[in-house]
Structures are given as structure tokens and as C-alpha cells.
Amino acid sequence: MARAAAKKVKPRKRLTGDERRESILEAALGCFLEKGYIATTINDIREASGATTGSIYHFFDGKGALAMALLEDAFAGWSGESAAASEAPEAVIRASTTGLVNWGLKNPELFRFTDEIRTLSATAPEFAGVADTLIEGQGSAASSYSKFVKAKKVKDLPWPVAHSLILGPAYNYLRLATTGRSRVAAKRAAEMLADAAWASVKA
Amino acid sequence: MARAAAKKVKPRKRLTGDERRESILEAALGCFLEKGYIATTINDIREASGATTGSIYHFFDGKGALAMALLEDAFAGWSGESAAASEAPEAVIRASTTGLVNWGLKNPELFRFTDEIRTLSATAPEFAGVADTLIEGQGSAASSYSKFVKAKKVKDLPWPVAHSLILGPAYNYLRLATTGRSRVAAKRAAEMLADAAWASVKA
Amino acid sequence: MARAAAKKVKPRKRLTGDERRESILEAALGCFLEKGYIATTINDIREASGATTGSIYHFFDGKGALAMALLEDAFAGWSGESAAASEAPEAVIRASTTGLVNWGLKNPELFRFTDEIRTLSATAPEFAGVADTLIEGQGSAASSYSKFVKAKKVKDLPWPVAHSLILGPAYNYLRLATTGRSRVAAKRAAEMLADAAWASVKA
């Protein structure tokens, strides 16, 4: 009845703290992108990263915190892509649209991931507050817009409406593109959407 | 193996099949809207409906099937709201936008619910196929649009782009309105968005 | 929210009591043979028979009783096959062996079904008592054998041993044949096993 130990101990590569942290983040991202946040378990991340459960909890406060950390990275990437060449209203607004579209087309799973978290934020307390960041964008966007309004460069629309006109089509397009159905010339789409966005809000 | 016979039968109000079915659906909807689909348990629905677990499974194949049944209702309501007064391109397209906005403002939790399911459909097999319905709308929309294109009433845009211009702002607006932050004159918003939608696609 | 009744009522063919009883038995047999007793649910039988749950319980005392009824039929078939042409010891013993093998090869799933119930009888109270019938055979077999012993036609072996020599190889062969692996000339196998059985016990 005596039985041999079931699992050989896989000798684990020794990593420094930062490397371990990094490898966990990477693995978590891979899992979240592949199966979605909800369907991913800590165990999945453990297996993918080669870390132990305890290690994961040593570096992060849990699954939610892991997602939040990744979300910040994602958001940074998106922001970078949305930087305008000039401060001119048209440039700024077009860059918002094309930045989102281009970033999303480059990182389709990442877009889906952010979208999932945004949805969950409606009911999951650990993601409360994410909605603002994700949907309102850079926060400063609203105040930029109101400056443009004062300068009579754009229509005096309520910000939610303006936001919807500028980014709504882009989001929608990414959802379509991300769902694997439609396929359309990527570059052109971003421009078409930016054209429309600017046309919709310009004074 | 032999399941123990149910010992005490606490007589419960006897409903007809349809009544019970209805009460379960209603309770499920209430729970889904209140706590979200994911956070809702069968037990919640059981308590809210007064049915037994077995009864719920007698009428529905599970939580997913329950959601699907409700989704169809939701979709029907939205479709109804989007009916245009005439077949004129402008009327049709404006109705798409205002229909979605008005329906969503009238049923904010229901909108959130559909949005949650759409998000989950990316990874949850039980909701595969939902995405098409929810995001592409009535299916016939694409062909309507191409008829308008042929009639030179609207721009010859790829359908995903046109879809994004027509409904993207509306969706976005509803997400903002639904997240409990912004508040804007409801009626006016629908019109503003419809104006922009039509302006974006008209020939 | 009002929804149409979910299921069209399939008009059910009106059967007489006996016909209904028969159709239930038949359906139950089909299910038991196909998926095994344990894996078969009353619901499976309901669907296969076209009867309603209530009907099934009207005619039978439950799943166990259904199995018992079928078991008796099975046993009758097996007994019939085992009838010897004469009362001569050799004929009787050979017929026991060939009868079992031939019956089992003709009704492989039925053999498996009886084997499953026999196994369950060790722990399931509803089948207590089945073991005797199934494993000891016709009950009278033991006394037949002791008559043969007295007539010095066969060895004076303890009945369990004799039983094992006469039927054990046949059972084993059927299990092999039934498991879908081996294939051997059916007729010949029965004879070989009968030869050996007789040789093993003859005086």
C-alpha cells in the first residue's frame, strides 16, 4: 500500500524578485487574454508562470490586483498611441480616435481584456473606479474639450455626447474587429472614423 | 445510488407550468439586473422566485439558458424601439440610433445586462453566437445599408465602419449613462447622436 | 416579457395499459443496454418510451423494479438456451456451458446488463438476492450435481468449485467477448469450453 511520491519535484529556476514578478505578470496577461479574466484561475497563472501560489500572493494582492496592474500597462500603451502631433483641436481629436483604433488593432486581446474588466467593474467591487479611467479616457480629455469649446473650435456639446461621438465609433469598430467576424482595411478604418469624429464635433 | 425518497413534502403553491416559468424568468431577470449575471447564483434565483432548484432546472437548462431567454426578450424590446416611421434612409438610420438610446435609457440595467453577456460571449461557450446578434443588430441592417448605398443615399462605407458610426456613439453614450456618472438631457442626447450619425453616413 | 409557452405539447399516441407497460419495458431495456443501469435515468426511459414519468411509476415501482422485471426475462432466455437434450450428466453439464455462452453471444448487451446488476447487488439493497439467482444459476443446479455425484458420474467436488469449473470459463469468455476486444469463432468456443467443463468434472 505504500506508494511512491506522486509528483517529482520539478527543480525550479531561481529568479530574482523582479524577474519573478515580471514572469507572473506576463503569465497572467497571457491567461487573461487567452481565456478571459473570469475564466482564468490562479492555478492557471501558477502553471503558466512557473511560480508557486504563495509567490503570486507574495507579489500581488490577488487576481484582481494582478488585473489592475496589467490594466495600467494597457492604458499606458493606449495613451501613448493617442498622443497628438500638435495641440490643434483637430489633431487632438483625430488622434484620440485613431490612437484607440490603432492600439486596439495592434493588441486585440488586450482590448478585449480591458473591455471585460470594464464590464465587470459594474458589479465587482474590486474594479470599482476602473470604469472612469476606461471609458472617460484620460480624464483631462473632458477639460481639453471644454477649452476647445471656449475657443469656438468645436461644438458646445455635453461631454458625454462629445465623448461618444469621438470614441464611440472607435470602440464599436474594435468590438466588431475583435469578435473575429468582419475584416476591413485597418488603416483606412481608423481614418474614416477619425474623419467622422472630427466632422461630428467641429464647430 | 438509490436516491433517498423525498421525505416530507412541504406543499407549495401549485402553479401552472407557464406561471412558474414566468416567475422564474422574472426573478432571474431581477437578480441579473441587480447583481449582474456572474454574481447571480441559482440559489439567488431560487429564493427570489419561490421555486425550487429542481423546478428551475425543470424549465430551463441552467443559468445560461435563463440568460439567453431573457436576452431574446431584451432584444425584442430594443428592436421594437428601433422601428422607423418610414423606409427613408434618414428615418431608418436615425431610428437605429435613437431606438437604441431610448431603449437603453428606459432599461438601463437591461442594457448593462446585455453588455455583460456580450462581453462574456467572447470566452463563455454558452454564449457563443450572442455576439453577432448583439453587436451586429438585426442582421438585415447590413443589407439595408447596402441598398441605401446603391441608391446613393449614403456613403459607400464598409459595413463595420458604417455600423460603428451609426450605433457606436449610442452604445458609448449608454455605457456612460449607465455607469451612473454623467447625467444629460436624455431626449436631446438621442437626437444629437442621431444627427451626428446621419451626418456621418449621408452621401 | 410575456412569453409563449416553451414546449409544444406533442400529442401522445394513446396506448392500452399493457401496450404502455410493454413500451416502457422495451425502452428501459434499450437504455440499460446502451448506457448501463447506473447511467440510465428515469428521464432517459421517459424519452425513449414516450411515456410520462407518472406513467412509468404507475406501472413499475421504480428504476430497480424495472431492472428486476427485465432481469427475469433475461434469465428466462438464458435458462431456455441451457436446456439439455437429455438428462445424462454430460449432456446437462455441456448444455450449461454452451447455453450460457450461446445466449451471451446472442445477447451481449443483455449479458453485460446482468453482470452489472450482479455487481451492484453486492452493495445495493434493491438488488440483494439477485446474486443467488445470477451466479448460482437455476438453484436446482446444485442438487442436480449432487445427484450426479451420487451416481458416480462426476467428481465429488464442493458445489462452488464445480460451479466454477462448469460456468466460470463461460462467464469469463463472455466478458472478454463482450468487452469488444477479442473475437473468436463463436460456435467453436462454446464447444471448447464445454469440453473442458465436462473433462474437469467427470468422474
Next chain:
Amino acid sequence: MARAAAKKVKPRKRLTGDERRESILEAALGCFLEKGYIATTINDIREASGATTGSIYHFFDGKGALAMALLEDAFAGWSGESAAASEAPEAVIRASTTGLVNWGLKNPELFRFTDEIRTLSATAPEFAGVADTLIEGQGSAASSYSKFVKAKKVKDLPWPVAHSLILGPAYNYLRLATTGRSRVAAKRAAEMLADAAWASVKA
């Protein structure tokens, strides 16, 4: 979604992985032998082992995996008992028979357990493949037999038939002995069956 943190940690004796694993296996065996595999629940095993549900699933993939692990042990014990003193055909074949009988008489519940699993293997996917091991024995047995055939030491019988002649009576005898009815001199039975087995197949 976010699982509630385990509130109160009732400290339990800390065992090494192997100890806990062992205790679970032992408890599972006890339950399976006492009530049968089917009638045993995870909860039974939990109570018997003192482990928590989670611990059981930490070490084993479920009830089926637990049974498989135990089955391997059982099989090893049986194999050990069947080892022949020499390579002579008669010794090998007699050892097969007596080994099975003796092992089964020493471990009657274990025999019953293996028999139950064999039966279930016909329909339960988790036990597919068990049948071969359990019913065909050591795999090498067939090739041993064919060597004996070539050496003209035994009859040139199809393997299923030979297998049935050698082990069928033994299995049958154990089923009788295990069902708690008959009682016969154990030692003598093994020999009688071995005598017959050898007589049936010797050239």
C-alpha cells in the same frame, strides 16, 4: 465572483504531502471496500480521512482518479501473488490460478472492488481501459501462452479460450466466495481449480 476569504482557519494537523496523500488513499480504500465505489461519496472519504474536500482534490483528480490509484495497488498485489516458482508451463499456469484465488481470498473486498470497477468500465469513461488490465491480466500472459503453444506444452487454443479456462473458474469461485454465501476449504479450492486449469490446457 470574488470568493469570500476563508474566515476562520481551524488549524488542522499539518501533514507532509505524502502523509496526507496516504491517509486519503487509505480512507478511500476503506470506504470503497465497505460500501462500494458507487455508493461512496467524496464526503465519506473526507470524513474518514480527516482531510478537507479541497485537500482531496489537491492530491487527486476526483473519485475516479482515487479509484484508479488504488486499483494499481490492488493489481500489484495480485501480480505478486501470481508469481510462479519456475518458468515451467505447468508452474506458470497453476500460479495464475492459485495466485488469483489466494489473493482474492486474502482480500475479498478488494476483489469485489476491482470487480465493481471492471463492471463500471463498460460504461464509465473514466474507467475505460481498465477492462484490459483487469480481465486480460498481465498482458504478457497471452504471449507466454503462445510460447508454451510453440513448445507443444499446452493446447493450441485461442487466447480468450485459454484465458477463460485458466482464470475463469478462479474468478467465478471468488465471486461465489465473496458474495458471502458459500464457504469451502480455501487452500483446497485453489488447488482444485489449478488442477483443472492445467488439465484443461495441457497438451
Next chain:
DNA sequence: GATGAATGAGCTTTCATTCAT
């Protein structure tokens, strides 16, 4: 830092059986 055993409430789902109609 690192490990991985341990926790245990809670999940979805099953199903033999009952009984009001």
C-alpha cells in the same frame, strides 16, 4: 522570498420519486 498543503463555503447540477390535477 518561497513553498504548496490546507481551507471550506459555495457553486452548478442531478434525479428518483411524489402527488395534485
Next chain:
DNA sequence: AATGAATGAAAGCTCATTCAT
């Protein structure tokens, strides 16, 4: 004789998190 809604205990299993080592 027939219906099928209702029952509800119990099943197998999950998994975020904790913490002794």
C-alpha cells in the same frame, strides 16, 4: 390511467486565499 410540475437532499467539484514551514 395519465400528466408533468414539484421536490430537495445530495452529489462532485472549484478556487481565491491563507499560513505553517
